[in-house]
Amino acid sequence: MICIVDYGVGNLFSLKSSLAFLGKNAEVTSDPVRLKKAQRIILPGVGAFGDAIQKLSGANRFGANLKSAVMECAKGGTPLLGVCLGMQMLFERSFEYGEHGGLGLLKGEVRPLSESARGLKIPHMGWNSLSFPVKNDLFKYVSEGEFVYFVHSYHAVDCADSVIATCFYGGDITAASAKDNVFGTQFHPEKSGDTGLRILKAFCEV
Amino acid sequence: MLAKRIIPCLDVKDGRVVKGKNFTGLADVADPVALAARYSESGADELVFYDITASAEGRKLFADVLKRVAERIFIPLTVGGGVNDLDDFARVLNCGADKVSVNTGALKDPTLISRAAKKYGDQCVVLSADVKRVDGRFTVFAKGGRENTGRDAIEWIKFAERSGAGEIVLNSIDTDGVKGGFDIPMLAEVVAAVNIPVIASGGAGSVKHFVDLFNSVNVDAGLGASVFHYDQIKIKDLKAELSKAGVRVRS
Numbered sequence: 386m387i388c389i390v391d392y393g394v395g396n397l398f399s400l401k402s403s404l405a406f407l408g409k410n411a412e413v414t415s416d417p418v419r420l421k422k423a424q425r426i427i428l429p430g431v432g433a434f435g436d437a438i439q440k441l442s443g444a445n446r447f448g449a450n451l452k453s454a455v456m457e458c459a460k461g462g463t464p465l466l467g468v469c470l471g472m473q474m475l476f477e478r479s480f481e482y483g484e485h486g487g488l489g490l491l492k493g494e495v496r497p498l499s500e501s502a503r504g505l506k507i508p509h510m511g512w513n514s515l516s517f518p519v520k521n522d523l524f525k526y527v528s529e530g531e532f533v534y535f536v537h538s539y540h541a542v543d544c545a546d547s548v549i550a551t552c553f554y555g556g557d558i559t560a561a562s563a564k565d566n567v568f569g570t571q572f573h574p575e576k577s578g579d580t581g582l583r584i585l586k587a588f589c590e591v
Numbered sequence: 592m593l594a595k596r597i598i599p600c601l602d603v604k605d606g607r608v609v610k611g612k613n614f615t616g617l618a619d620v621a622d623p624v625a626l627a628a629r630y631s632e633s634g635a636d637e638l639v640f641y642d643i644t645a646s647a648e649g650r651k652l653f654a655d656v657l658k659r660v661a662e663r664i665f666i667p668l669t670v671g672g673g674v675n676d677l678d679d680f681a682r683v684l685n686c687g688a689d690k691v692s693v694n695t696g697a698l699k700d701p702t703l704i705s706r707a708a709k710k711y712g713d714q715c716v717v718l719s720a721d722v723k724r725v726d727g728r729f730t731v732f733a734k735g736g737r738e739n740t741g742r743d744a745i746e747w748i749k750f751a752e753r754s755g756a757g758e759i760v761l762n763s764i765d766t767d768g769v770k771g772g773f774d775i776p777m778l779a780e781v782v783a784a785v786n787i788p789v790i791a792s793g794g795a796g797s798v799k800h801f802v803d804l805f806n807s808v809n810v811d812a813g814l815g816a817s818v819f820h821y822d823q824i825k826i827k828d829l830k831a832e833l834s835k836a837g838v839r840v841r842s
Contacts, residue, residue, distance in 0.1 A: 396684055396685075396687070396689070398661060398685070398686075398687045399661060399665065399687060399689070402661060402662045402663070402665075402687070403665050405662070406662075406663065406665070431711075431712060431714075431715075432711075432712050433712075506786055506787060506788060506811075507786075508713065508714055508757065509593070510593075510714060510757065510758070510788060511593040511594065511596055511636075511788070511811060511812075512593065512594040512596065512636055512841045513592070513593050513594070514594075514841075532594055532841040532842075534666070534667060536714045538713075553592060554592065554593070575665060576665060576666060576667050576689065577665070577666075578631065578665055578666050579665075581665055582665060
């Protein structure tokens with residue numbers, strides 16, 4: 386069972402549909418008990434970092450906080466995939482409208498794209514191509530140069546150890562990170578056509 | 592760097608795709624789900640759905656169409672038509688849309704743009720503007736191009752950007768449906784006025800029109816409807832030609 390963490394932000398329909406398309410049964414849940422039983426966990430996210438991390442950390446309708454459940458699963462070895470803002474939350478902190486602590490599962494921090502992609506349109510929105518500085522199983526079905534869909538105004542920096550994919554937008558941008566069982570994609574695999582489906586398929590096999 | 596996007600647009604009425612010439616004389620084309628799947632497989636970078644029904648019954652059919660599309664098409668989906676308040680945003684986002692395009696609803700209540708951007712993020716809010724030259728001035732029209740608002744188009748689009756719109760679809764009424772090429776002069780003025788992505792709409796009739804578009808003006812995407820629906824242009828062929836002409840596209 387794959388659990389998609391529902392903490393009250395974002396549209397989870399596409400992630401669930403794309404997994405269903407791959408023949409994988411995914412459950413959208415905000416129940417920590419279900420999360421702890423999951424074989425894989427996807428942490429989605431759209432919107433602002435501060436708001437999202439606050440919602441993830443607060444007591445939900447099950448009276449428990451999902452942040453500690455996600456942390457416990459990740460530390461226990463459950464494969465975890467953060468998508469877009471969900472990926473950014475895996476890092477130590479973010480500077481989106483103030484400073485906010487992240488989950489700290491990956492080393493690095495999240496900074497405004499405008500600091501590096503000067504003169505370019507922000508958000509970085511659309512299809513950009515991937516380069517792989519190292520080999521990682523998440524991209525075992527994807528070739529260098531394939532395009533994926535991005536929508537973001539902030540990006541992960543100082544995370545050299547975990548970068549497994551980059552794209553070029555005024556400079557090299559962290560497109561994906563991984564450490565052991567923790568993965569994150571800045572782009573949306575569930576919106577990246579066939580390439581995205583192959584990335585999700587690979588995550589289901591790690 | 593980002594690829595230039597090719598975006599088929601599907602006008603949906605009572606659950607079917609239609610396309611008019613200069614906004615009148617609609618002719619039924621095809622089943623939206625089948626058409627969307629075909630586009631996705633052939634390399635479309637994004638899809639736009641406009642709900643042009645006015646009735647509650649039509650809205651329900653549209654929601655059903657959208658859900659069925661979102662279940663099997665894994666590229667970004669933008670939805671417009673009849674979006675007048677935040678409830679309309681919720682209605683289409685819950686069916687699987689990624690972005691919502693506002694037009695007449697924003698003209699009636701311009702605060703809709705900022706309220707939606709605050710709630711769903713800038714990336715979610717697309718301003719669609721139907722623009723026509725009136726006495727030599729780019730003027731915004733409402734209600735599917737039928738009503739002259741008297742508003743200056745460039746001012747309106749700049750206002751939308753300030754209010755948090757993440758993207759502009761510029762539809763030139765002067766070139767729409769005529770298939771004589773995109774409205775390059777109009778697009779150039781808009782691109783110079785804003786720093787958010789601009790999608791060119793209205794006038795696509797041939798592969799050359801898209802090549803001219805991307806070679807003449809820094810738009811992010813080109814949108815077309817009937818040229819794609821009737822297979823006058825195959826998206827795969829279009830992308831191959833663009834690539835040959837030095838335009839970066841997703842292969």
